[in-house]
Amino acid sequence: MNQTYTRQEKISRIKGVVGAASGNLVEWFDFYIYAVFAVYFTHALTAPGMESSAQAIYVWGVFAASFFMRPIGSWLFGRIADKYGRKKSMVISICLMALSSFLFAALPTYEQVGMIAPFLLLLVRLLQGLSVGGEYGAVATYMSELGLKGQRGFFSSFQYVTLTGGQLLASLLGVIFLNMMTEQQLQDGGWRIPFVIGGVAALASLLARSRLEETLSHEDSEKQESGTLKELFKNHWKTFLLVVGLTSAGSLSFYVITVYSKTYLTNIGIDAKTVGLIMTASIFILMIAQPFFGMLSDRIGRRNSMLLFSSLMAIAIYPVMVLGMRAFSSSPMIVALLLIFLMMILSFYTSISGIVKAELFPPYVRALGVGFSYAVGNAVFGGSAPSVALQFKAAGIENSFFVYVIVILIICFFCSWQLPKEAQYLKDDL
Structure with missing residues (x-):
């Protein structure tokens, strides 16, 4: 079905994408502050008598544990989004993030x-995990439903523009604080300030989300099976498993490249300030690349991407991380270029992460299906990446961690092969 839009309709949809994306940016900014400032609050919040490696493993274990709250959050907020509206779900999740910050x-x-x-x-981090767990499915669904036909990859790419934007702002804040305060001052309580900033920003983003238009139809919301796990697993379990497979490799790669690489670069001898600058510049490039890869997916198809x-x-990933990074550890510029190279490959996934999943589920279980399958794959493989990598390192086989990543990517390749060449749902605009 061909669909034409008036100028006012186009503007309305763009405003909706901006509104949803702004809240998404704040959610992920708050979430990633933990990763950026973990090194400074580790000693304050763990037992002083523990070895530094044990303290780090616990703190990153808490980071991983928060991902196991995501399936619960995705179920709860997915249910709300599919039954009571995408807008209501996104408003509640941003309020919860403000509280936890x-x-x-x-x-x-x-x-x-x-x-x-x-x-x-652990308790507060689990609360943050619950909030973010509800964020992904609702935002991915909302942005895919607002996207103009033939441009959905482009529109949906802004989910990861703001996701990486939140991470970028957190990383940038870390660089700013390192230049304004000493490491000792950050450890003595300076680490608290970024969380206050995140909480205030979350409250401010409520204004944008409170003005969003609803995309869930009354017909879909009134269905008895709307937003239920029973319906998801009864009639869409194959799609659920497929999305878990896609998410596992995508999330694992994302957290290895954008989170664990900071620890990895520090371990191979690059000083903390330089690593901070490398990560900030690289994530900025990752962020601005998303719309271009989203547009590319509109041309070549989600399956090919x-x-x-x-x-x-x-x-x-193995030759770059194991061989390249170590060989050029004395040249920050080359290390940054290698990291950006991996991020460009990653962009084939991140730019369409939401839309490729939303196109597989019908509207009445879309937010739940997208969010819950993403949360499961992310919890098991994504959030655990830094902790698992440190366990490999502690066992003296750090390089084998990247072999583990490759195995998950091979599984993802076969899952990608199963994707339909054309979207089963969202063929026409809603």
């Missing part, structure tokens, strides 16, 4: 409350 800033230290401190760290991602990343 303020609670994080107020966490007592180990010196003040003993073993309660690491427990509260996913096949390119999984095959090229499987070929490149």
Whole structure:
């Protein structure tokens, strides 16, 4: 069906994408502050008598644990989005993120409350995981439903523009704070300030989300099976498993390249400030590349984009990370270029991460289907990446971690091969 749009309709849809994306940026900014400032609050919130490696493993273990709240968040908010509206789901999730950010800033230290401190760290981080778990499915669904026919890859790419934008702002904030404060000042309490900033930003983003237009139809919301796990697993379980397979490799690659690589580069001898600058510049380029790869997917198809991602990343990640990074560790510019090279391959996935999944589910279980399958794959393989990598390193077989990544990418390649050449749903505009 050919669909034409008035200028007002186009403007309305673009405003909707901007509104959803702005909240998404804040959600992920708040979430990634943890990764950027973890090195500074580790000693304050864990037992002083622990070895530094054990402290790091616990803190990154908490990072991984928060991902296991995502399936719960995706189920809860997916249910809300498919039954009561995408807008309502996104408004509640941003409120929850604001609350958890303020609670994080107020966490007592180990010196003040003993073993309660690491427990509260885990509790608040799980709350953040719940919020972000609900964010992905609702935003991916909303942006895919607003996208203009023939341009959905481009429109949906802005989900990862803002996702990486949130990570970029967190990384940039880390660079700014390192130049404004000493490491000791950050460890003594300066790490709390970014979480306050994140909480305030989350409250501000409520204004944009409160003005969003709803895309869920009354007919779909009234269906008895709308947003239910029973319907998802009864009639769409094959699609669910397919999306889990796609997400596992995509999320694992994303967190290896954008999160763990910061620790990895530090371990091979690059100083913290230089690593911060490398990561900030690289993530900025990743962010601005998303619309171009989204437009490319509109031309070559989602299936081909996913096949390119999984095959090229499987070929490149070991030689780049294990051989290239170490060989050129004395040249920050070459290290940055190598990292950007991997990010460009990653962009074949990130630019269409939401739309490729949304096109596989019908509207009445779309937010749940997209969010829950993404959350499961992300929890098992994505969020665990830094912790698993550190376990490989502690065992003296750090290079084998990248073999593990390659195996997951090969599985993703076969899952990508199963994707339909044309979208089963969202063929026409809603």
